[in-house]
Amino acid sequence: MRTGAKCVVDAIRDAGVKTVFGLPGGTVLDIFAELYHAPFEFFLVRHEQGATHMADGYARATGKPGCCIVTSGPGATNAVTGLATANMDGIPMVCISGQVPSSMIGNDAFQEADTVGITRAVTKHNYLVRRTDDIPAIIAEAFQIAKSGRPGPVLVDIPKDVQRGKTEATFSGTVNRRGMKPIYEGQPRQIAKLAKAMNSARKPVILAGGGVIAGGASAELTALARKAKIPVTTTLMGIGGFPDTDPLALRMPGMHGSVAANSAISECDLIISVGARFDDRVTGKISEFAPHAIKAHIDIDPSAISKSVVVDLPVIGHVKPVLRELIKLIEPADRREWLARCRKWCTESPFAYDAKETQLLPQFVIEKISEVTRGDAIIVTDVGQHQMWAAHFYQYTKPRTFISSGGLGTMGFGLPAAIGAQAACRNRNVVTIAGDGSIQMNFQELVVAVEHDLPITVVILNNGYLGMVRQWQEMFYRKEYSAVRLAQNDRARNEKIAERPPAYLPDFVKLAEAHGAVGMRVTRKNEVTSALRKSFAIRRPVVVECIVKPDENVYPMVPPGASLTEMLQSIA
Numbered sequence: 001m002r003t004g005a006k007c008v009v010d011a012i013r014d015a016g017v018k019t020v021f022g023l024p025g026g027t028v029l030d031i032f033a034e035l036y037h038a039p040f041e042f043f044l045v046r047h048e049q050g051a052t053h054m055a056d057g058y059a060r061a062t063g064k065p066g067c068c069i070v071t072s073g074p075g076a077t078n079a080v081t082g083l084a085t086a087n088m089d090g091i092p093m094v095c096i097s098g099q100v101p102s103s104m105i106g107n108d109a110f111q112e113a114d115t116v117g118i119t120r121a122v123t124k125h126n127y128l129v130r131r132t133d134d135i136p137a138i139i140a141e142a143f144q145i146a147k148s149g150r151p152g153p154v155l156v157d158i159p160k161d162v163q164r165g166k167t168e169a170t171f172s173g174t175v176n177r178r179g180m181k182p183i184y185e186g187q188p189r190q191i192a193k194l195a196k197a198m199n200s201a202r203k204p205v206i207l208a209g210g211g212v213i214a215g216g217a218s219a220e221l222t223a224l225a226r227k228a229k230i231p232v233t234t235t236l237m238g239i240g241g242f243p244d245t246d247p248l249a250l251r252m253p254g255m256h257g258s259v260a261a262n263s264a265i266s267e268c269d270l271i272i273s274v275g276a277r278f279d280d281r282v283t284g285k286i287s288e289f290a291p292h293a294i295k296a297h298i299d300i301d302p303s304a305i306s307k308s309v310v311v312d313l314p315v316i317g318h319v320k321p322v323l324r325e326l327i328k329l330i331e332p333a334d335r336r337e338w339l340a341r342c343r344k345w346c347t348e349s350p351f352a353y354d355a356k357e358t359q360l361l362p363q364f365v366i367e368k369i370s371e372v373t374r375g376d377a378i379i380v381t382d383v384g385q386h387q388m389w390a391a392h393f394y395q396y397t398k399p400r401t402f403i404s405s406g407g408l409g410t411m412g413f414g415l416p417a418a419i420g421a422q423a424a425c426r427n428r429n430v431v432t433i434a435g436d437g438s439i440q441m442n443f444q445e446l447v448v449a450v451e452h453d454l455p456i457t458v459v460i461l462n463n464g465y466l467g468m469v470r471q472w473q474e475m476f477y478r479k480e481y482s483a484v485r486l487a488q489n490d491r492a493r494n495e496k497i498a499e500r501p502p503a504y505l506p507d508f509v510k511l512a513e514a515h516g517a518v519g520m521r522v523t524r525k526n527e528v529t530s531a532l533r534k535s536f537a538i539r540r541p542v543v544v545e546c547i548v549k550p551d552e553n554v555y556p557m558v559p560p561g562a563s564l565t566e567m568l569q570s571i572a
Contacts, residue, residue, distance in 0.1 A: 004132040004163040005030035009038045011139030017067045021051040025071020027098030030163040050416040050445040052082020055093050057420030060403045065092035065146045072098045073111030083153045084122035088407025092151035094142045099159040115157045124152030132165030144175040149182035150301040186317025194313050195329035201270035203338045204230045210237030211275015218399045220323035229335045231342045233261035235276050237406040243397040254282040255558045256388040259349035262564035273297045275319045278309040288563035351392040359549040362461040366393040372532045377429040382414035382438035385467035388554045390433045412441030422454040436462040449541040450516035457535040458543045463550045471553045512543035522546045
């Protein structure tokens with residue numbers, strides 16, 4: 001006989017989990033009593049959102065489901081943002097939440113919330129466990145659902161009395177549930193049609209998305225592109241799925257995509273989406289997206305097909321075996337003219353910035369991160385201008401080396417996700433790139449990295465603004481800067497004193513030191529490289545605050561509602 005709480009911990013262990021993130025509370029005390037004796041490395045977070053983002057970062061870095069445990073009521077509601085982030089990006093995660101005793105559900109009990117109802121829209125699946133006997137099978141099924149088909153987060157809500165109940169139930173074997181049998185191989189006839197279209201296309205383009213990363217198909221994608229001589233553009237979620245250094249690489253498409261990627265999409269006669277869902281930030285104005293192209297889509301999720309862009313050649317299946325079959329059917333083609341045109345776009349209009357600018361530029365900082373790490377770090381970003389610059393100015397050559405909140409665009413994601421990634425990859429350099437706005441949303445989690453001796457480097461690009469919002473207000477709202485200024489440099493300025501040092505509020509260096517980390521501040525170009533090298537040599541959590549030009553903008557930019565051909569290179 002085992003208690004339900006013991007069943008939970010045993011089932012997590014049986015799923016292969018070695019690392020758990022979470023925060024205890026009244027309705028999960030029985031589970032935490034069992035965790036005390038369990039063979040897990042447990043990370044005590046300071047906010048439940050941190051727990052979900054850490055589990056998310058762990059999953060993105062490894063491909064294995066992340067796991068977190070939270071209490072009922074506010075514990076579960078605090079986890080909602082992290083669940084929604086993982087759900088939008090297709091990240092496998094299992095979140096165990098406590099619930100008030102079954103007899104109290106619906107009575108507005110202390111710390112009660114309808115967790116299943118609240119999370120239904122932001123999870124791949126969720127459960128309210130009614131019987132102790134069901135726990136072993138449900139937990140096993142939750143992990144299977146999280147990683148099968150298009151991955152996603154699963155929540156298991158367990159009332160306190162169900163945790164305390166006893167059972168002889170066990171679970172072994174395979175999970176067999178209706179709806180959990182995705183098509184993996186792809187329909188041979190559809191694959192043959194796509195191969196025929198690829199062989200006859202004069203100006204084809206591959207659009208590679210997060211499905212390439214999730215499906216472990218980077219090698220197959222690279223082999224296909226090189227054999228077929230087809231240029232590749234990678235979405236934000238697909239970064240690393242195809243090497244940026246390859247001559248066929250067009251880099252990122254869309255709102256802040258490269259001139260080469262957006263131009264190639266606009267002129268191509270065939271576009272093949274491989275595990276990309278035609279997100280609105282990629283397509284721009286849908287009616288003018290790839291207007292001359294036959295549109296093909298390879299995806300394991302049938303609901304993604306023609307969801308936003310109507311496709312001509314759908315192939316439902318796992319990208320890895322589908323790409324392997326396509327490689328067999330590809331014939332040699334002469335695409336020298338098309339490749340030369342694409343290469344000209346890349347050469348004439350690369351991601352660039354004003355190298356003569358005397359102020360420290362964020363793009364320069366990210367280039368130096370790429371140089372110092374030799375492109376071999378795991379880069380984790382928050383959301384905003386710095387996220388786009390991290391996509392532009394660091395060269396990615398391997399999958400699972402760029403971790404970012406794509407679909408939901410969650411500020412506060414970067415630091416806890418980096419902790420999860422570093423927990424999974426102890427021998428790798430993990431760098432968080434954040435803005436001074438986003439880093440403040442979950443800065444408290446830095447102490448978790450300190451407690452576990454995780455040598456993450458947190459690079460804060462401090463421009464004194466909510467930068468991306470300020471850019472939009474500059475470009476589309478008549479420069480009426482409403483509620484975006486974060487800098488406090490002149491708040492306490494005494495007019496009688498001509499020279500007064502800036503009053504940094506918050507002072508990120510002191511804040512880092514207060515959490516037990518190392519803090520540095522960089523204000524000049526010639527300080528960046530040495531600060532980064534020092535941060536990696538210390539092998540402790542380090543915060544490197546870079547005071548960058550406050551009004552630098554991200555370009556290229558496709559205005560909202562515009563087509564990809566209407567890219568702006570500058571405000572002028």
